[in-house]
Amino acid sequence: MTALITVRQGGSVIACDRGCYNAKHPNCDCQLCGGVNHGIGLERATANTRRLAPKWVEAAGEGAEVELDETVQQDPLFTIGDHPMEAHELPTFKHIVTEALKSANAAADWLRSDWHPDSQPTDKKGAARSEAAALLGKAIAAMERASW
Numbered sequence: 001m002t003a004l005i006t007v008r009q010g011g012s013v014i015a016c017d018r019g020c021y022n023a024k025h026p027n028c029d030c031q032l033c034g035g036v037n038h039g040i041g042l043e044r045a046t047a048n049t050r051r052l053a054p055k056w057v058e059a060a061g062e063g064a065e066v067e068l069d070e071t072v073q074q075d076p077l078f079t080i081g082d083h084p085m086e087a088h089e090l091p092t093f094k095h096i097v098t099e100a101l102k103s104a105n106a107a108a109d110w111l112r113s114d115w116h117p118d119s120q121p122t123d124k125k126g127a128a129r130s131e132a133a134a135l136l137g138k139a140i141a142a143m144e145r146a147s148w
């Protein structure tokens with residue numbers, strides 16, 4: 001079990017671990033995080049623990065022995081919201097363009113599709129579809145220029 005933080009104090013051991021941050025049930029019985037890490041997954045719980053550990057350690061009182069997981073001790077390179085994002089997790093530029101192109105082509109295919117005669121759009125909606133298809137065509141051309 002991966003504990004993000006373990007606090008030993010006078011013979012008692014409390015930890016915020018997988019049972020807390022990966023919990024599927026709504027009730028948190030974690031004595032460390034007080035519920036902030038409950039069921040939110042490893043990455044967000046790691047970020048929370050990084051930020052809040054000093055407070056929890058202080059609350060544990062004098063003489064508490066604290067063990068932080070390695071991942072909690074590492075400084076994230078930078079942070080988006082409270083989600084730590086490390087450089088190695090970022091997609092490459094080529095990957096971004098390729099995936100965007102794939103999605104845009106799928107969208108263009110959808111817009112070219114024939115619809116069921118019972119779902120005939122109004123003229124206004126039909127014109128909006130044509131406009132979207134034309135703009136998407138321009139977007140696809142730009143994405144193709146961005147890929148190589």
Ligand SMILES: [Zn+2]
Pocket residue numbers: 015016017020021030031032033034035036037038
């Ligand atoms: Zn917890």
